[in-house]
Amino acid sequence: MKKIIAMLLVLSMALALAACGGSAAPAATEAPKADAPAATSAPAAPAADGKVTVTMIAAQYGPKTGDWWVDFEQKFEAANDGIDLVVDCVSWNDIYTVVNTRIANGQAPDLLNIDVFADYQADGLLLPAEDWCSAETYAKFYQAFLDQSVVDGVVWAVPDLASARAMYYNKDILAEAGVEVPTTWEELTAACKTIKEKCPDIYPWGIDMTTDEGQAAFAYYTWGNGGGFVDDNGEWILNCAENVAAVEYAVGLVKDGLTNSDPANNTRYDLQDLFCAGKLAMMIAPNALSAQAGEAGVNYGFAAIPNNSGTSVSAGVMDRIMCFDNGQSAEQMAAITAVVDAFYDDEPYSEWVLMEGFLPATSAGGEACAAADPAMGAWIDIVGSAKFYPTAKAEWADVKQGVIDVEQQALLGEDVQTLLDNLQAEIAG
Amino acid sequence: MDSRYINWKKAILRVLLYFVVINVCLVILYPYFVMVCTALKSRSEIFAMEGTILPIKAMWSNFVDIWYRAPMAKYMLNSIIIASGSTAIAMVCGIPAAYALARMKFKGQTAFLGFIIVSQMFAPVVLLIGIYKVMQIMSLTNSLLGLIFINAAFNQAFTIWLLRGTFMSISAEMEQAATIDGCNRVQAMFKILLPVAAPGIVTTLIFIFINAWNEFTVALCLISTDTIKPLTVGINIFNGYNMIEWQYLFAASIFAIIPVVILFMSIEKNLTSGLTAGGVKG
Amino acid sequence: MKQHKPYNLLNKAEPYLWILPSVILMAIFIIVPIGFVFRMAFSQVTKAGLVKGFCGFANFSKVLQGAKFGMVLKNTIIWTILVVVLSTVLGFILALLLNNEFKGRKIARAIVVFPWATTLVIQASVWKFIINTDYGALNTLLKSLGIIQQNVNWTPTPEAFFGWEIACGIFVTIPFVCFTALSGLQSIDASYYEAATVDGASYFQKLWNITLPLVKPSLTVATVLNIIYVFNSFPIVWTITKGDPASRTDTLVTYLYKLAFYNGKQGEAAAVSVIGFLILLVCASVYMVSTLKKGDE
Secondary structure, rough: HHHHHHHHHHHHHHHHHHHHHHHHHHHHOOOHHHHHHHHHHHHEEEEEEEOOEEEEEEOOOOOOOOHHHHHHHHHHHHHHEEEEEEEEEEOOHHHHHHHEEEEEEEEOEEEEEOOOOHHHOOOOEEOOOOHOOOOOOOOOOOHHHHHHHHHEEEOOOOOEEEEEEEEEHHHHHHHHHHOOOOOHHHHHHHHHHHHHHHHOOOOEEEEEEEEOOOHHHHHHHOOOOOOOOOOOOEEEEEOHHHHHHHHHHHHHHHHHOOEOOOOOHHHHHHHHHHHHOOEEEEEEEOOHHHHHHHHHHOOOEEEOOOOOOOOOOOEEEEEEEEEEOOOOOOOHHHHHHHHHHHHOOHHHHHHHHHHHHOOOOOOOHHHHHHHHOOHHHHHHHHHHHHEEOOOOOOOHHHHHHHHHHHHHHHHHHOOHHHHHHHHHHHOOO | OHHHHHHHHHHHHHHHHHHHHHHHHHHHHHHHHHHHHHHOOHHHOOOEEEEEEEOOOOOHHHHHHHHHHHHHHHHHHHHHHHHHHHHHHHHHHHHHHHHOOOHHHOHHHHHHHHHHHHOOOOOOHHHHHHHHHHHOOOOOOOOHHHHHHHHHHHHHHHHHHHHHHHHHHHHHHHHHHHHHHOHHHHHHHHHHHHHHHHHHHHHHHHHHHHHHHOOOOOHHHHHHHHOOOOHHHHHHHHHHOEEOOOOHHHHHHHHHHHHHHHHHHHHHHHHHHHHHHHHHHH | OOOHHHHHHHHHHHHHHHHHHHHEEEEEEEEHHHHHHHHOOOOEEEEOOEEEEOOOOHHHHHHHOOOOOOHHHHHHHHHHHHHHHHHHHHHHHHHHOOOOOOOOOHHHHHHHHHHHHHHHHHHHHHHHHOOOOOHHHHHHHHOOOOOOOOOOOOOOHHHHHHHHHHHHHHHHHHHHHHHHHHHHHHHHHHHHHHHHOOOOOOHHHHHHHHHHHHHHHHHHHHHHOOOOHHOOOOOHHHHHOOOOOOOOOOOOOHHHHHHHHHOHHEEEEEHHHHHHHHHHHHHHOOOHHHHHHHHHH
């Protein structure tokens, strides 16, 4: 027994030492980084080593994102002696948790790359884009994209990339079933029925109404029916007749067994995996699916999203970069501008967008991407005509969760009209 | 006749015992079997139309690739540092507290025991914002030391309750004798009580170690530098924006289990007899 | 007994010195954060997370008026009771089995520790992967065994999903209960059983009259902590369904997580967690009054 306790004591001492040594070592090597929060909370004072620190939280779009930012950091710091750039790359699953925790503690990063901005703007946390974005860089963005980040006539964020949605279809399955690519809802229903009959093992149509991205389904069908989230004046019209019919149509497809088995739990990633395995005939997806489906050897094509109103509308999704007001000094602001300029520099920027498989938000990037990949050209046209979520409106977060909830309750058999009436009453008062 | 009947009964019971234990083990192992098989498949095979149980072509390279695709060795080292450090601090703080609760009578004893339970009643997810604030004041955000303290604190409840039970089940007579011989309390605890309570201490060790090893939520929010992330957070790199790379995620997870199982196997004997001591006298 | 006063004082202070490190550790890293939760629960919090001042019980009344809250609370109670009760019963039975001497017992015990040694997020991911209708491992297994011909949808209703989540919860909780019970079992003196056997007691009589009372103390502590951990468990439900569809599989913690980080209502989320805390507090008080007092005598 004594032996055991002696061993234990030695062990726990070793562990304690390892703990101290281990925590001391990173602390030492990461010294400049550990200073970063201090630098932001005491903005006037530069970091201990005389460098200006710029902190950034970036969204992790894919497996290579982290490495790309590490590389960017190194190159940037080599080219800009005197600036210490700290990029923290966070996965989409966790980014809201991380960002909100930091903001609640007054530890907002200088730069943030995320999808939403209105809540931060409403609290007066952001700086206008023109304060930190050089005129040269600012001129590169598509105007339609900048318009998405306007509140009170001021642009608060700049787009970092975009994606647009189109209908992907499996050419082989459609040929086997003998159906044409559908363009209207009627054709879509008919095509799904035929596919189900001819290929019973295949899901004809993919629908995702999950907490992940259920708002996208709402957008596809309501926009395709002449409805939507807001009217031309920007007022909420969640319970308009077009929206009710659209949700009923989508839920009807599920009820008729023409879709994946569980739209309330099958995320778009699940659907994309099914599509790539050749089990799903058609689905609405972003351009990133091209690469995945190509790799999987699926004979795919893409076309406009089927609609019921005569005009097809693509759904655009845009992410942003914004700058938090941390009381930065002029020196720090200059450093932030330098970071933004370096990021949007044509060559690294288009390389980044291509790597992530998204669409560029700058015209120069667009040209570079179109040159690198002809299929990109078609997508850049699609995104040009896309509608976007009303993310600039303060109620957006509630609306987003609200429509997802409506869809899921409708799937469980509740009445769509009542559900949307309730939501409209809750949102618009 | 009678004894033969008893022998038969014994044999049947034995067979039944093996049957049940083997089946339970199979059920428990099934998810791990799935993990290993999936980790060995290629991406296209995972989602193939007609899936097979075993991989058609075993991709051992998946197990190698993850070490290049992510700083796995670094993550693992961080996890080991966090888990060991938390265990050490939780013990250093917990042993005296458990000792006082088991051996001394003082006002507020019951209140303190209640306080320990109450401290456990909020989910870590809820406490994040406050934890971050504390860490910020102490300049411990983005450091392993911060995580070590948090995990040590979270595990105080278990440590103290378990060790209190262990100490209470050991007779105080020996220590009293030692005190009369001129030892002070600290010496008596180190020399007499702790060696006897070793199994209970080992048990507590493994409890804390496993909990700290598996902690995810707080680490996620506190650590931003990739090179100091623990495994639980680090392997999320395979959980991308466009797809989950199941084969890598599972391959990495299998590596993450190994250290814990090794630790467990090496002290298994102590674990059971240790928990014993915690239980006898409530 | 006559003693010097200073000595007496030191004597009185001594126990508090012994518990001091532990108190400091918990106060700083747990109690202070809990204070923040209470502050937020009674404050108006903006969507970006800034605290804007006291607002009384506004957050609480909003939460209690929410259409979903009753259902979520019911789910949480079902979840906690089923997971705790079933894992305790099954874990105890497993412990009885593993308490027998047999070949390979060491290996069996090591296997039982597996679910515990795996991070919950991964554990839940595997289960989600297993029960998937389209490429799930369970369908593949049953198909190759010839038990089913077509893929079966294991989760046709929200209730079925919730059932799987509970099963997963039980699966990961069993090892903890099992080892706690096992330790209690091993400490029981064999002479008790011998005496009972001589008296002609049956197996179940021995189980009921000897084993259970002796294992009870160690199981009660484990059970109370278990109730708290299961009540607050987040990763399993979050990974498998995120509470979908329409909060039918939400528990309080996933519900408040969505409130805080998806809807930007951190004040209400804090209020939900305070309500959860009060529920647990009541349960724990009942336990403490009944068990603790008895145990300390």
